[in-house]
Amino acid sequence: MTSPAADDAYLRLRDLIYSGHLMPNERLVEADLAQRLEVSRAIVRTALVRLGQDGVVILTPHRGARVRVVTDAEAVEILQARAVLEALTASEAAKRATAKEIAGIRRILAGMSRRLDEGDLLGYSEGNAALHAAIIQAARHETAARLITGLRAQLVRFQFRTILVPGRAPHSLAEHTAIVSAIAARDPAAAEKAMREHLGHVSDALSHTNRRFPGETHG
Template identity: 45%
Template sequence: MPKEARPGSGEQAKQYALERLRKAIMQGEMAPAQRLMENELAEQYGVTRASMRAALLEITSEGLVERIRNRGSRVRVVTLAEAVEITECRMALEGLCAAKAAEVATDAQLDELTGIGEAMAKAVADGDPVTYSELNHDLHALIRDISGQHTAVGLLERLNAQLVRHRFQLALRPGRPQQSLSEHLAVIKAIRARDPQAAEAAVRAHLSSVLGALRAD
């Protein structure tokens, strides 16, 4: 949004600041434990301090930010134990979305899934874990979008936002992208076959592997 179009105050400004904060945290632009200075963020996003304060309160309720007594706000640090619990929850919800996607995907959507799978394979072949991590995120997001399961999608977006650091660290672990690639391709294959049970099982197998990798830390 151009600077001149930024809302300065009110509910619109709060929502604008909230969306910018959420995106910055989810994309890893703000590091875990990073202090969030209300006045600096208000100036950066072109909103009032009151609007920024309201945005910080709301994003705190989403679990992305935490309030430290007498010290303000910071990006919440997600422990390994929490990351495991979140991934266990993801297993049920992502499995549901994959099953739904297998039922309703159009031919064009199936081709899009295939294209991401091919790009992931290229990233692995090129030794590019950063691109692979981004494509990993894109694949799961597309499956959720195809599923049309809005309740599950909303829950997953909040859960996944808390796993940015752990997901990126896994992508950088030697050998992990190669292992993960075959798991993702199995998910794509099951959805292309329009087999809901196989799609759900493939997602659960993939996330079981993620759990194993997390616990190995």
């Protein structure tokens, strides 16, 4: 059983990786992390072991730890797995979302539309992440939320790539609109189908970028 300090360090270090502050293949130096997190090196070591068990960090004897790199092919597989889980959350959100939550989801979608009109693809992508997060929260399915968080974190370096595919952005907005409309209509089957189709198209778009840039190094 780990201590509260070790648990806190694990969560904070995981968040640094999930948010992209620690990049794929970046070397994780215990002394530097201990200073950054204001904990002992022993606590950092414990956190790194746990992250290694999670598959987020690679631990190599005598060489230390690095943030694990997700390959392009694995990224497509992760999106396929996310499609199943997020389809479930969309269905559950259609059943469980409050009127206030639905209004909030609609506001996020409206903001995404404005960003697209302005040509702000970075802002649109940030709205995209916020919309998915709001749907997951409205679903109140803790297990799915936890699994999705882990999967999404592994795609940090891919998060802006698909929206840059020519012609992808308008299709993305239409797909999100269909998801939100189904949730607002309290139609779980339609919400599930719309989310599955959306992430299927994201997966296709990512595969397209892989073909355009074979062997490309990211992160």
